[in-house]
Amino acid sequence: MSIWFGQHRAALVDAVRRLASSPLNSALSLLVIGIALALPAAGWLAIDNLRAAVGNVAQIQQISVFLTTDASARDIADIEKRLRSSGIGRFRFVPRDEALKHLQAREGMADLVAGLPRNPLPDAFVVDAENATPVALEEAARTFADWPKVEHVQLDSAWVRRFDAFLRIARLAVGLLGALFAAGLAAITFNTIRLQILAHAAEIEVARLIGAGDDFVRRPFQYYGALQGMLGGLLAVGMVAGGGALLAGPAGELATLYGGSFALRGPSPLEIGALAGGGALLGWLGAQVSVALHLRRFG
Amino acid sequence: MITASAVCKRYAEGREALKDVSFDIADGDFAYITGRSGAGKTTLFRLFAAIERPSSGGIVVNGQNLAALGRKAVPYLRRNIGLVFQDQKLLFDRNALANVLLPLSIVGLPAREAERRALAALDKVGLLDRAKAMPVALSGGEQQRLAIARAVVNRPSLLLADEPTANLDTDSATDILGIFRAFHQVGVTVVVATHDPQALADVKPRVLRLDSGRLLSDSPLGAAPPSAGGLATGGAAR
Ligand SMILES: Nc1ncnc2c1ncn2[C@@H]1O[C@H](COP(=O)(O)OP(=O)(O)OP(=O)(O)O)[C@@H](O)[C@H]1O
Ligand SMILES: [Mg+2]
Numbered sequence: 001m002s003i004w005f006g007q008h009r010a011a012l013v014d015a016v017r018r019l020a021s022s023p024l025n026s027a028l029s030l031l032v033i034g035i036a037l038a039l040p041a042a043g044w045l046a047i048d049n050l051r052a053a054v055g056n057v058a059q060i061q062q063i064s065v066f067l068t069t070d071a072s073a074r075d076i077a078d079i080e081k082r083l084r085s086s087g088i089g090r091f092r093f094v095p096r097d098e099a100l101k102h103l104q105a106r107e108g109m110a111d112l113v114a115g116l117p118r119n120p121l122p123d124a125f126v127v128d129a130e131n132a133t134p135v136a137l138e139e140a141a142r143t144f145a146d147w148p149k150v151e152h153v154q155l156d157s158a159w160v161r162r163f164d165a166f167l168r169i170a171r172l173a174v175g176l177l178g179a180l181f182a183a184g185l186a187a188i189t190f191n192t193i194r195l196q197i198l199a200h201a202a203e204i205e206v207a208r209l210i211g212a213g214d215d216f217v218r219r220p221f222q223y224y225g226a227l228q229g230m231l232g233g234l235l236a237v238g239m240v241a242g243g244g245a246l247l248a249g250p251a252g253e254l255a256t257l258y259g260g261s262f263a264l265r266g267p268s269p270l271e272i273g274a275l276a277g278g279g280a281l282l283g284w285l286g287a288q289v290s291v292a293l294h295l296r297r298f299g
Numbered sequence: 300m301i302t303a304s305a306v307c308k309r310y311a312e313g314r315e316a317l318k319d320v321s322f323d324i325a326d327g328d329f330a331y332i333t334g335r336s337g338a339g340k341t342t343l344f345r346l347f348a349a350i351e352r353p354s355s356g357g358i359v360v361n362g363q364n365l366a367a368l369g370r371k372a373v374p375y376l377r378r379n380i381g382l383v384f385q386d387q388k389l390l391f392d393r394n395a396l397a398n399v400l401l402p403l404s405i406v407g408l409p410a411r412e413a414e415r416r417a418l419a420a421l422d423k424v425g426l427l428d429r430a431k432a433m434p435v436a437l438s439g440g441e442q443q444r445l446a447i448a449r450a451v452v453n454r455p456s457l458l459l460a461d462e463p464t465a466n467l468d469t470d471s472a473t474d475i476l477g478i479f480r481a482f483h484q485v486g487v488t489v490v491v492a493t494h495d496p497q498a499l500a501d502v503k504p505r506v507l508r509l510d511s512g513r514l515l516s517d518s519p520l521g522a523a524p525p526s527a528g529g530l531a532t533g534g535a536a537r
Contacts, residue, residue, distance in 0.1 A: 003407040010404055206388045209350065210449070211378035212405045213371070 011219035015227050018196065018220065026228070029192055033232025033283075036185050037275055038239040040178035045240060045267060047170050053255065053262050054163060063088075063137065064154040065125040065144050069096075075149040076123060082147060088140050089130035096121045122151060134160045182282050185232070189225045189286025196221060197294045204298050217298070218291045222284055229283020233275040241266050300326045300457060300488045301347060306356035308342055308512075316342040318512040319356070324490060326456075329483045331499060332492045334509030340492035341385055343509070344459050347490075348380055349373045361457060378406060381450035383460035385492075387442055389434045395421065395445050396430040402453045420452040421445075424478055440471035447478055451487075458482055460491045 019026045065083075067076065076093070083091050099121040104113045129137055141155040197204065204217055248264045255262035267275070301324040308317040316339045324330050332340050345351040346358055349365050358365045361379055368376065390398055399420050403413035421427050424444035426437075434442055443463055450458060460479065464472035472495060483489045493499070499506055508515040 002409075006409055007404075007407045010407075010410075202388075203390055203392075206390060207401060207405060208374075209348070209377065209384070209388065210382060210402050210405065211374045211376075211453075213374040216405055 007216070008219065012223045012227075014220040015223035018200075018224055019227060029188060029228060030232050030235055032188055033185050033229065033279065034235030034239055036181040036188070037233055037236035037279055038243075040174055040181055041236055041240050041267065041271070041275055042243060043170070043174035043177060045244065045265065045271075047167060047174060049251075049265055051167060052265065062155075063127040063129060063141055063144065065127065065150055066152045066154070067123045067125075068149050068151040069122050071123055071149040079125065079147060079149065083125060083127065083144075086140070086143070088132065089128050091125050091127040094124045094126055096123050099124065134164055182278070185229060185279065185282045186286035186289070189228060189283045190290040192228065193221050193225055193287045193290035194294050196224060197291070201298075204295070208298050214295075217295060221291045222287045225283040225285075225287025225290075226280040227283070229279035229281070229286075230276045231279075232283070233277070233279025234272075236279070237267055237272050237275050300324055300328070300361065301490070302357075302359040303343075303346075304357045306343075306346065306358060307354045308339070308346060308351065309354040316512050317346075317353075320509075320512070320514045321356075322507055322514060322517055324488065326488055327483075327486055328505065329480070329489045330491070330505045330507060332490060332507045332509060333494050333499060334515075335494065337511070338509040339512045340509060341461055342512075344382070344461050344490075344492060347459060348377055348382055374405075378402070378453060379455050379457065381453070381455035381458040381487075383443075383446050383450045383458070383463050385461040385465070387446040389442060389445060389449075391434050394431050394433050395426060395437065395448075398434065398445060399448050399452050402449060406453060417448075417452055420448040423451070423481075424448045425474070440467050440474070443467065443471075443475060444478070447475070451482060455487070457488045458490070460489070462492055462494075464493060464495045 065079070067079070080091075080093065096119055100113060100119045103121070104110050127140075129140065132140070137155055137160065141153045144150055145153045204212075207217060244264055244266045251264045252262065302322075304321050306317055306320045307315070309315050320339075320343070332343060334340055342351065346353055346365070347360050349360075349368060353366070360376065363372070363376055365376075390401070396414070396417055399417040400413055403416060408416065418427060418430060421430050424447050426441060426444055426448060429437060429441060434445065437445060447460070447463065450460070458479070463475050463479070467475065476491075479489050479491060504518075506516075506518050508517070
């Protein structure tokens, strides 16, 4: 057990030494790996931030229920009761007079409204749906439309659906991008390890001749690949966090322009771990394949 | 310790390096293998260490039948053999001490114990004060001694040295042969390939003489009889 541990530690130390022995090459490989991992990671974070930002804009979750103009106070009370028992979320009654005042307050509308013989607007309920999916929202809207004295139900669902579909495509694209760059990372490691094996050919040959087994020869390269992948992952975290820091100010300003408050989210500890761990795993994988292929000629 | 029975080795191009060679080298023996260039000395060593496989015939080293030795078992066989290569195979990117440490890291010896053993091995070949020197900074004789230190650091029971005194002056060669005798004295089986007349002028040495892949003669030291085959039946096994 302690021999096993010692040999792994020795292999790790060896890998670190090999990485450090050619700093320029290592730095270039790390940069390439870092960029390869940073791009999908940035995409992932961008989507997540976008989702959060849009979630802050409440209107998209709003359903407006317009009543017929002949709806009586009792009808209104009835609908209010139905809405309450539906449990869809908070709602607010907007009487037609209030709606008219709102309209009047709008620029250029005052004259128009003044010219009207009577208030053409209906009473309405405005529902703020909580935690509802686009499908659930549409279903709720259809239910409301069937209630008595309901003239029209308006739901900004097309927008929500479009946004949802966009998110799904974007996620898929990021996933594909991630898979592509992951393969790229493994390929980069494969090649780096190939060059490493060539550079250490004399050592490998001698070690073989004096009794080194497969594991002894392979281990430093596997650690090298894993280490390089992990460092590349951490570099990607740095790039994404740096980019996020640069964007945080403008994004906050944009949010205030839309009357919201929104803080750009950086990579979470879990995501940092996933990038470093994923990088290490892919690096190890690339190294493993490379070693299996290129060490054959050492018998 | 080493048994070769009717060993033939034909290389890929069809050149026959060894033809029906049979002999025994017992535990604790000291034997020279001699013969002119191309006689097959190195080939024999490569067969002992399972670097090459015989085309036919059997070889048993340290009780292991090399013909039946699986790929995974080869490293373990080699760890029990000290090999001094004809071209030494030193690593020139690290100092003398690090060269001697390599076999110890292969068996996974803890660093401190490994360093102690490596320094002791360097001391035995008289290179303690050159431990931090890079191989290029060593003389030919010192490089040879470094190769021996690396071969013995794992305390093998069998030491195979291929032309360890080639290109050395008489005094250096005497030093090196003295080192081998010292190992022999403490019970190590030593086989030295050489065509150094000085070595062969040793006190009643056992000398296995190869010629173009055939065992010409075997002059055993002490009671061990010359093995059958060899001269008499050369080639008959095929
Ligand atoms: N890898 C190889 N492939 C083909 N032929 C080889 C190979 N190694 C050795 N030979 C041939 O086998 C024969 C024996 O070679 P070997 O190296 O065993 O001789 P040697 O006795 O060690 O010679 P020297 O004293 O020059 O070291 C030679 O004819 C050589 O050309
Ligand atoms: Mg030779």
